[in-house]
Each structure stands twice: as C-alpha cells, then as structure tokens.
Amino acid sequence: MPRLIIFGLTVLTLILGTAAQANSVVNIYSARNEALIKPLLDKFTEKTGIQTHLVTAGAGPLLERLRREGRNSPADLFITVDAGRLHEAKEAGVLQPVESATLDAAVPAPYRDPQGLWFGLSLRARPIMYARGRVQSDELSTYEALADPRWRGRICIRSSSNIYNQSLVASIVAADGETATLDWLKGFVKNFARKPAGGDRDQLRAAAAGECDIAIANTYYLARMHTAEPGSPDHQAAKALEVFWPNQNGRGAHVNVSGAGVTTAAPNRDNAIRLLEFLVTDEAQAWYAEVNNEYPVKPGVPWSETVREMGRFKADELNLSALGSNNSLAVKLMDEAGWQ
C-alpha cells in the first residue's frame, strides 16, 4: 500500500511537474486589472512566443498568496498599481533583485527600487482639480494649504481605505514629518464637503456638479472623462474642471507608479525579466499613455494629447519606497484624524 501511494505520488508529480515546466511561459499575479494589462501581455506573446498566465486580484490578498505559497509559488511576476505595495512585497521577501541595463536605462532612479527588486512601469499623478469659476487658480498652492479654513466644506476626496490616498499621505509624512502631517490631516478632514464615498471619478463628478469645489484624483480618471462621448454627462463634467499642480515651488506634485517585481520563487525568471523589459519598450510605454492616459515612466515617450493638455509639472522626486515604509503610519494618522 505505501508503495502504491509513493508510486501514485511520483506519477502525479511527474505529470504536474512537466506541466509546470512547460517551456516558454510566464505566470503573473497582477493587482492591475485584466483590461489594463492583458492587451500588453498579448502583444508580448505575439512578439516572443512566450505564453502568459494571469491572475488578477487586490495587491494585499495576492501578496498573502505569494507569501503562503512560498518557494513553490508558480508566480514569476508580481504587478501592482502602487509603489507602497511593491515595497511591502520587498519587505515580505517575495521579490528578487534583477540586474538589467535595459530596465536601469528606461526607468529613472526614483521610480525603481535601489536594489532592483521592483521597477515602475507607468506614472500616475494625483494633483488638485477644481471647478472653474468657483475657484481661482491663485487661491491654490500646496496640498498642505488645503487644511486652511477657507476650504471648509468644499473638498471631495475618496475613502482613506484607498491606497492612492494612503500613498499621498505617506508622501506628506515623508516631507513634513508625523506631527505636522497629523495636524494637517485634522484641518484637511474638517474641510470635506461630504463623507468620503465612491471612487475618484465620483469626486470629480461631484466637484463639477457643485457638491464641492475641489477634488483630489488621479489624472487618468479626468482624462477618461475628457475622452468620453462628447455631450455625455461625464464629458461635460470634465470640461467644468481644471487641473492645479500643487507644491510646484517645493517638492513637486505627488506621483506614484504602477510597477512590477520578479518573485523569489519565479520558475521562469528569464521570461519574467523579458516581460519586464518589454513593458518599458517605447511601444508598450506608448500603450500606457494612449490607452489609459497614464504617464510613461520612460523619459521621452510622448504623453497622450488629453494628458498634455493638463500641463507639464514638477513631480515629487521622493524615492517611492518611502510610500511603503510610511504606509501603516499614514493609515493610523488618517484614522486619528477621523478620515473615514
């Protein structure tokens, strides 16, 4: 009987083993959703013949899956939409360093891990957006100034459970320190026009409709409203809004990346690196820009026209690892300030 079991297990192992070793695949755990990554993966397969396999879910749960699967995890590449999560993955020990001249040349230093554990693939900016007519651009200056009582009841922003807001606050912690950030948060939260709810676009719609005068959102949400069908409510809303780039005389506007790292267990390490390198080619970078209106991480790749119209800006050059190391502190401060 035990022999039979061992025999069965061995056969099973061989079958499963060969299936997993099948040449030319790369397995991806992605927090970037399917619609925003699959087209690029298909292009990659077309070019290289390497098959891609994809699971998408929240970064937190996926990271937990990676950790639990340990050295046998089938995943080769972990993709997130936030640098903080990449940093967390690094701290959890599930990423391995990659040395690639192509990647180092394409991705500017603030947007990749100093040891090469992760690389930014596209940039997102989170500036202030205001309702034209109800706010003058000279009334605005910095994120910090939004705590001023003149904005009482005039600001829309989504929940503090959202990773983009957590990263924004983490960047403020890095710039101003813990105590100043808490003070700022208390004033800022008092200025909310309503209890935070909905996504970024909902904040923009609310600002356009007059529920508030200022919204904070990632630029690609506004860009997508601009590219909506002319005459549709979203398109009209977008036209009522204007982008303001804060902190231009200081550290610059808050930016974040979507990015990826090769996993420690990666059974197809070389393919994963090839995929990463593909994702920073001009072709792939232009796709991020054109299809999702993100900023290409690679300098010199043109922005989409909609995004160009929002203006050039100075970006905060903080190494994005800081977003990860400050994340849980940021969440605690937001809790304390009563940002739901």
Next chain:
Amino acid sequence: MSNRSALTDQIHPRALSVVLVATLVSLPVIVVLSFVFHPAGEVWRHLAHTVLPLYVRNSVVLMLGVAVGTLGLGVTTAWLTTMCTFPGRRAFEWVLLLPLAIPAYIIAYTYTGMLDFAGPVQTFLRESFTWSRDDYWFPEIRSLGGAIVMFSLVLYPYVYLLARSAFLEQSPYAIDVSRTLGCSTWSSFFRVSLPAARPAIIAGLSLALMETLADFGTVQYFGVPTFTTGIFRTWFGLGDSGAAAQLAVVLLTFVFILLAAERWSRKRASFYHVGNRSRPLGIYQLTSGKAWLAFSVCTVTVAFGFLVPAVQLSVWALKTAAEMVDASFFKLLANTLGLAAATAFIAVLLALYLAYGRRAHGTVPVRIAVRLAGMGYAVPGIVIALGVMLPFAWLDNAVDGWLRSHFNVSSGLLLSGTLVALMLAYQVRFLALSLQTVESGLAKITPVIDEAGRSLGCKASELARRVHVPMLRGSLLTAALLVFVDVMKELPATLVLRPFDFNTLAVRAYELATDERLEDASTAALSIVAAGLVPVIVLSLSIARSRYRETLEIRYAPLPNPVGQQG
C-alpha cells in the same frame, strides 16, 4: 437513543466522521481565528482608540436596519401571497424572488449611478428648479441608511422564501379555528400564523443578516466602515493580521448571538403541523381597496428590488454589449455556471450528510461541530480565502519538501491555486445555506413519521427512499439553488483563490466597476442577474407546485393519526 449509552454513541464511527467533515469545513475559519494569539497590542489599542467604536456602531445599526427591512418586506409579501387573493397574486409568488438574483454591490452601483448628487435624478431636479447644492435636501444614497435599503431590497427574499413555506405548511384550519374563537384578521395573524412561522422567519432573517455582515463590496463603495472593511484595512493597510483576526473574532461573536437566537427561537417553538390541507390557500378574499393596496405593496417591492436596477443595467448594457460580448465572454459564462453548479451539488451532499448525522447522533460534539460548519456564512470571503490558502499551502509545501528530501523531485503546489481550493472556500462560505435549508426540511419529518414508518416495517434505507426523499425534495432543490446563486455572486474569495486565466462573470463585472467603468460592467452584471434568474424561477415554480404535490404525497406516505402540536 435512550436505550443506548451516551459513550457508545459518541464514538460511533458515523458520528466521528460527521465531526471530521464538519471540522474540515470550519478549519479555514479556525485557522484565521488562531491568529488572535499573534501579539497585536499596539495596533489593537490604536483601533480601539480610533475606529473600533465606529465599526461596532455601524455594524449594529446596519444589522438592525436590515432586520427591520427584510422582515417588513419579506413577511408582509409572504403573508399576502399565501393567505390573500388579489390580482396578480400567482405571478407575485415567484416575481417576489427575483431580487435574490441581484448582488448587493451591483444594486448599490446602479442606484448610486442614478441617485447621487451628480446623477440624472438630482441633476434634473437642480435644472428644473434652478437649485444649487444648499437649496434642497436629498437623501444621500452612499450612507448607512442607503446601505440598509440596498441590503433590504435584495435580501428580503430569504425571509420571504422561508416565511412563505412556513405559512404554506400551516393548516388553514388553525386560522379558521382562531377566527371562530373571535380573533380578528390581524390578531389571528399575530397570535396564530406569525408565532407558528417564527422559526422559519428567524432562519431566513439570520441568513440575510449573516450575508449583510460578510458584505465588503457594498459598504466599501458607500464608505460605511464596518467590521468587514475594518478587517480588510487592518490586514492590508496596517499590515497586522493579528489585529485583523481579533476584529474577525468580534464579528463572529455577533454571529454566535444570531445563531443562538435562532436556535433558541426554534427550541422554544418547534411546531409540527400534522393534518391534511385539503383546500387551497387564499383565505382572505381582498376586495377593491385592500386588493389594490396588496398589489401595490408587492409591485413596489419588486420594482425597487429588481425592475429599476435591471432596467438601468439593460440600458447601459445596450450601449456597451457589442464591445463586451466576445468569445471570452461565453467562456466566462461557462466557467461561472459550471463552478456554481458543481459547488451547489457538493454543498447539498455535504448538508445532507451533516444534517442526517446530527439527527441520528445528536451528541454534544456532533451538534457543536455541525453548528461551527455553518459559521462561515457570516465571515467575509477574503478571510475565508486566507483561511483556505494557509493550510493548503502548508500541506503542498510539506508534501513537496518530503518528496524533495526523499526522492529529489518536486511536486510544486498540488492543491493551492486550483479549483479544489476555491471550491472548498465556497463550501466554507455557503454551507450554512444548504445546511439550514436541509435541516429545516428534515425538521418537517417528525419523529412520529419515522416511528410510524419503522413500526410499519420500513428499514432505514426504505424509510429514506419512500418517505424522506419525497418530503425533502423541495428543500434539497431550494438548498442547491440558493448556493448556486450565491456562488455566482461571490467575489473576494474567487478573485484571490482562482487558478491562472480563470475568470467568472462576477470577477469581470467587479474589475470593470472598480475601474469606474459602470457601463462596461453592466453586461457581465446583467448576465449574473439573468443566470441567477433561472434557478430563482425554478425555485418559485417548485414552491408553487409543492403545496399541491405534498398534499398528494403525504396522503400516500405512512402517516400516524393526526396529533396537534408537539415540542
């Protein structure tokens, strides 16, 4: 049972196997709960100091609100469609179940699209009356109150379903008797029908409330911090699994209170109705005014719970379906239906096994184990997913390690990241549904019936085949369909546990909706609703027929002399 000693009963192999199976199903929840022992002092203090009171308040208010809402809608409509005659009653019997097919997060998305400040309704009001923000008051849809309304609209069918079958089982004579004893319509409802249906109503209510507690998508979208969003945030935002598990424990105490209340209510009142029901229901012939009122109550319930969101989704889907429906879409559909059907089938088998085990060997360990196995229904899907992931990954890695050290081969992960893991998670999450339904079906088979069967010479297997199967058929179908619909709607566990390249309709709808592309999400959302409609309609047809059929079957089944109430 009295002639057997408690000891032999406890170590009965069947009892043991029931305990084992039940424990396997509760294992994921237990695994997560064991995290409680991780040190989490500092974060826990932070939570208690800042957000915990809010979580408690919101969760409690949400439960109370949903209880009032689902009871109000569910019991009223069940009573009207069973006991009264009014125009459209036959159609309403099944139409009232339709909202069950709509996931709570999807109804939340659609109503928000219509009713929030920037939506068409308020925009129309502002433009018609040239109002600005401070000129008028409009209820905020994304609020605790809004969440209560959303949950009530889609979860009342649980109460309706169980209340209705309880009303159907009541002997019309009991009501006749109460009327001849001088009860008015109202007092015979409150003093006879309602108390007799109470166990079923509370069972339905506890399902609705457990689903409410476990919900993540709706409360997250509405910005209402509850235990479930708190667990998520503590785990992934504060990065503290210990504190998250402690929150889960607090959540589970709510569930235990619910379950205890449900048990208690059943114990207090186990009614066994015996007697033939020889005339159709619809005792109260409603005339003009009252008939219209009954008609309107049912219409409004269905309109808000089903029609309005379904129409809104259809309007969006018409715009985007051409782009969204391609070859991969049919694969989504096939994946979703296959997964839901397989899971439902297994859930019914498991429920039968456990329920019969408990019935035959109702010792304390068996009862506790079975009770725990139904606990997962109130546990957020993500918590269950992690609870499944942990032991599977451990097992896989242990097998792999052993093979590596003894044979120098690697097995990789055998179970993690497969459909097996996902389907176990569904069992953990939804077994309560099939278990409750099967148990309440089994409760109808009174001990007297078994004894009568045996005394007439039936062996156990014969008893099961000739008496139990026909009497349980309705409950089994209900159990399977409830699980089927819920699996189709499930999200968090599906997302993170699924194998590579395996998508479902719920995953597709969710990904598009969280990317704030509601219109694109509508095709997948509508397909969930449509696919959910099929079982819901089957369910309602079977309910409509069951009364008639049961009457026939009971006549042929070996029956004892009519006895009044027992227990």
